[in-house]
Amino acid sequence: MSGIQPPEGPASPQYQAAPYYPAAQYQPPRGLSIASMVLGLVGLVFGWFMLGIPSIVGVVLGHMGLKREPAGRAFAVTGLVTGYIGIAFGVIGTLLLLASFLLPFLILLGVAGSEYGTSGY
Numbered sequence: 001m002s003g004i005q006p007p008e009g010p011a012s013p014q015y016q017a018a019p020y021y022p023a024a025q026y027q028p029p030r031g032l033s034i035a036s037m038v039l040g041l042v043g044l045v046f047g048w049f050m051l052g053i054p055s056i057v058g059v060v061l062g063h064m065g066l067k068r069e070p071a072g073r074a075f076a077v078t079g080l081v082t083g084y085i086g087i088a089f090g091v092i093g094t095l096l097l098l099a100s101f102l103l104p105f106l107i108l109l110g111v112a113g114s115e116y117g118t119s120g121y
Helices: 031-046 053-068 070-117
Strands: none
Touching (some): 031 070, 053 070
């Protein structure tokens, strides 16, 4: 009997099914809170010469994030704290900038006014 014999040699590879990955879990939105944190940090670092504008936007977004996104509370609070500190730096920087421009003129006017106005001649 001449039967067909299977070929000898290494066994053919066995293919397995692709591994199962569970579906992505629902993540509650945190966009406003993260934007608040990023703008608060940017305002903290660069706000002193940007007049505190990123910090102001960060504070507004932080308050919106607290109301709308309870899952992003930590990000929103971080944005609020850094935003308010950045606003304070922005106000101080603006006052120092104004003082550095106005103080020399006020000194000159004060010296000139006292020199000519109160001499009594």
